[in-house]
Amino acid sequence: MKLKLIRSGGFIPVTKAAETEVHITEQELDKLLSIIRRDPAGPRIKDGTYYEINVGDTRIPVDLEKVPEKYSHIFVTLRENLKIIKNK
Amino acid sequence: MCNKHFSPVHCIIPPYMLKKLMESGNEKVAGMAARTNFRSHRFRNDRIYFQKASVMEKAILGLTSTQPGKTGMQMEVYDCKQKTDFATAVLLWDTKNTPKITSLAGKNVIRGGKASWDFYWQLFGRNSIDNQGLLIKQYIHYDKGMDNAYWDGRRMVYGDGDGTVFTSFTSDIDIIGHELTHGVMENEANLEYDNQAGALNESFSDVFGIMIKQKYIKQDVRQSNWLIGEKVLVGPKYALRSLKAPGTAYLNHPELGDDPQPATMDKFQKMPDSESGDWGGVHINSGIPNFAFYVTAFNIGGYSWEKAGRIWYGVMTDSRLASNASFEDVRNLSIIVAGEMFGTGSLEAKAVTQGWSEAKV
Numbered sequence: 001m002k003l004k005l006i007r008s009g010g011f012i013p014v015t016k017a018a019e020t021e022v023h024i025t026e027q028e029l030d031k032l033l034s035i036i037r038r039d040p041a042g043p044r045i046k047d048g049t050y051y052e053i054n055v056g057d058t059r060i061p062v063d064l065e066k067v068p069e070k071y072s073h074i075f076v077t078l079r080e081n082l083k084i085i086k087n088k
Numbered sequence: 089m090c091n092k093h094f095s096p097v098h099c100i101i102p103p104y105m106l107k108k109l110m111e112s113g114n115e116k117v118a119g120m121a122a123r124t125n126f127r128s129h130r131f132r133n134d135r136i137y138f139q140k141a142s143v144m145e146k147a148i149l150g151l152t153s154t155q156p157g158k159t160g161m162q163m164e165v166y167d168c169k170q171k172t173d174f175a176t177a178v179l180l181w182d183t184k185n186t187p188k189i190t191s192l193a194g195k196n197v198i199r200g201g202k203a204s205w206d207f208y209w210q211l212f213g214r215n216s217i218d219n220q221g222l223l224i225k226q227y228i229h230y231d232k233g234m235d236n237a238y239w240d241g242r243r244m245v246y247g248d249g250d251g252t253v254f255t256s257f258t259s260d261i262d263i264i265g266h267e268l269t270h271g272v273m274e275n276e277a278n279l280e281y282d283n284q285a286g287a288l289n290e291s292f293s294d295v296f297g298i299m300i301k302q303k304y305i306k307q308d309v310r311q312s313n314w315l316i317g318e319k320v321l322v323g324p325k326y327a328l329r330s331l332k333a334p335g336t337a338y339l340n341h342p343e344l345g346d347d348p349q350p351a352t353m354d355k356f357q358k359m360p361d362s363e364s365g366d367w368g369g370v371h372i373n374s375g376i377p378n379f380a381f382y383v384t385a386f387n388i389g390g391y392s393w394e395k396a397g398r399i400w401y402g403v404m405t406d407s408r409l410a411s412n413a414s415f416e417d418v419r420n421l422s423i424i425v426a427g428e429m430f431g432t433g434s435l436e437a438k439a440v441t442q443g444w445s446e447a448k449v
Contacts, residue, residue: 006364010236011263011317012328013366014344040363044281046270046289047238047371050363061363065172079232084253086345 001029004054005078011047016082022074029055032071038063159215161205163224165194170232170248177227193228193246193258200264201226201244203304207265207296208272211393212401217271224268228258237263239270249320253343259319263328265300266293266316277409282361284414286370291377292404298331299393309386331382334375349375353415353448376447377415384422384443388436395436399426419444 001024007016024032033053038061040050052059067075166177180194181187189195201224208214216222225243234247237257244267246257257263270293273279279289294316302312315337317328326338334349350356353376359369366372385396402425403409409421422440430436 008364009366011238011257011266011371012344013369013371014235015364043241044367045238045240046281046293047236047267048240049234049236049238052364059364084343086343 001026001055003074003078005075005082006052006054006059007049007082008052009047009049015085017085018078018081018083020074020078020081024071032068033060033062035068036062036064036066159209159221161202161209161216161224162221163198163201163205163226165189165197165201166225166227167191167194168227168230168245170229172231174227174243180228191228193248193256196256196258196261197226197228197244197246197264200258200261200300201268203261204265204268204300207300207303207393211397214272217268218275222271226264237267239267241274244268244271253322254320255322257320260301260317261304262294262297262301262316263320264297266297269293269296272296273404276405277413278411279409280412281367281370283368283370284373285412286367287373288377288413288415288418290370290374291381292400294329294331294374294378295381295400296397299397302391303393308391309389312392314382329375329378331378334379348372349378351375351379351447376449377418380419380443380447380449382443383446384439387439387442395430396439399429399436399440402429415449419449 001022002019003022004017004019008014022029033055038051040061051062051064053062054060064075064079161183163181163183164179165181166174167180168174168177171177180191181189181198189198205216205224208216216224227243227245230245230247232248233250235249235254235257237244237246239245244264249255249257270289273289273292279285279292281289297316298312298314302308314332315327315330317337318326321328321338321341321344323341326341328337329347329349330337334351335347337347337349338344339346348357349372356376357369357372359365359372361368381396381400384399385392388395399422403418403422406421406425408424410417413421422444423437426434426437426440
C-alpha cells in the first residue's frame with residue numbers, strides 16, 4: 001500500500017510531502033498507527049512543525065519520535081524525500 | 089503575566105465586567121469591583137512610570153530584578169549533533185564557562201542571544217525571558233537538515249536547513265530575537281496561538297526580532313530593509329518576511345512560489361484553525377500588524393526601538409491585553425498606550441493611529 005507523509009507548519013508555513021510503497025498488512029499498519037498517533041490538541045509549539053500520515057482519504061497526526069525500530073527505515077526514507085508543495 | 093501582579097483579579101476580570109459589577113445591586117460585589125478597578129488604575133500608572141524610567145532609575149529603585157545577584161545574562165548552548173533527543177545534546181558553551189567555539193551556528197546563537205538579552209535589558213530593564221533572570225537555552229544542529237527554528241516553551245531550537253532552499257536557521261539575528269520573544273510573550277500577555285491572537289503573537293516576535301537586528305547593526309527606520317530571515321532563505325532576492333511590504337519577501341521562488349502574507353485587513357486570509365491551516369494563518373496574517381508597526385515606526389522616524397518599540401513593548405506587557413486579543417483590540421490598546429506614554433494627540437500617538445489605518449484595521 002501507499003503511505004504518504006506530510007509535514008506542515010514552521011517559521012514560514014511550508015508544506016512538504018513524500019510518498020512510498022510499503023509492504024505491510026493492514027493489521028500491522030493499524031498497530032503502528034496506534035503507537036505513533038499524536039493528539040493534535042497537545043501543546044502548540046511556537047513555529048513548530050507537525051507530521052501527519054495520509055492513509056487513503058484519512059490524515060492521521062503522528063509523532064515520528066515514537067516510530068518503532070522495525071519501521072524506522074520507512075520513515076527515514078520518507079523524511080529524506082520530503083518535497084515542498086509550492087504555494088499557488 | 090499574573091505572577092507579577094499585586095492581585096490575580098487583574099488578570100481575570102476584563103474592564104467591561106468590572107464596570108458591570110460596580111453597577112451591581114450587591115454592595116459587597118460592587119465594593120470588590122471598585123477596589124479592583126482602583127488597584128488596576130494605580131498599577132497601570134506605576135507601569136507607565138516603569139516603562140519610561142531609565143535603567144539607572146530602575147537600578148536605584150531596585151526594580152530591575154527580583155534576583156539582584158543574577159541580573160547578568162545566563163545562557164547555555166547545546167549541540168544536538170543532528171539528532172532529535174535533547175537529553176543527548178552536548179553542552180557547547182555557557183556563560184560561566186566560555187570556551188572558544190569553532191561552530192558557526194554556535195557563534196551565531198551566542199551573538200543573537202546576547203543581542204536579544206541586551207535589547208530587553210538596556211531598553212526595558214527586562215531581566216531575560218521571564219524578567220526573573222531565566223537561563224536561556226539554545227539548541228543547534230537539531231535533526232538532519234531541519235529547515236526550521238522554534239520555541240518549545242523551554243528552549244530555542246535551530247535546524248541547519250536543507251542546504252538548498254534554506255541555510256542554517258541561526259544565520260539571522262532577527263530569527264533568534266523572534267524565538268526569544270515567543271518566550272517573553274508567554275510570560276506576558278501569552279496570546280493564544282491561533283487566528284488573530286496567534287497572528288499577533290507571531291507579529292510581536294517579528295517586530296521585536298527586526299528591532300533587535302536594527303539595534304545590533306545600528307540602523308534607523310530608513311536604513312533598514314525590514315526583512316526577516318534574509319540569509320536563511322538562499323538567494324540574494326529572497327527573505328522569509330518583509331515588514332515594510334508583506335507579501336514581497338519572496339516572489340516567483342522556484343520552490344516556495346510567492347510570499348502569501350497580506351499587508352492589509354481587506355486581504356485577511358481565513359484559514360482552518362488546524363496544524364495544516366497554520367492555526368488560522370498565524371504566520372500569514374501576521375503581515376497585517378507587522379505592516380502597522382512598520383508604518384508607525386517609519387512615521388515616527390529615527391530608531392524604531394526608541395519610541396515605536398517602547399509603545400509595542402508597553403502593549404505586550406499591559407495587563408489590559410487579553411490572551412484572545414483581536415487586531416482591533418491591539419490597535420485600540422496601542423493608541424491608548426502611546427497616548428499614556430507620549431500624550432494624546434502627540435506625534436507618536438498619531439503615528440500609531442496612522443499605522444493601523446494604513447493596515448486597514
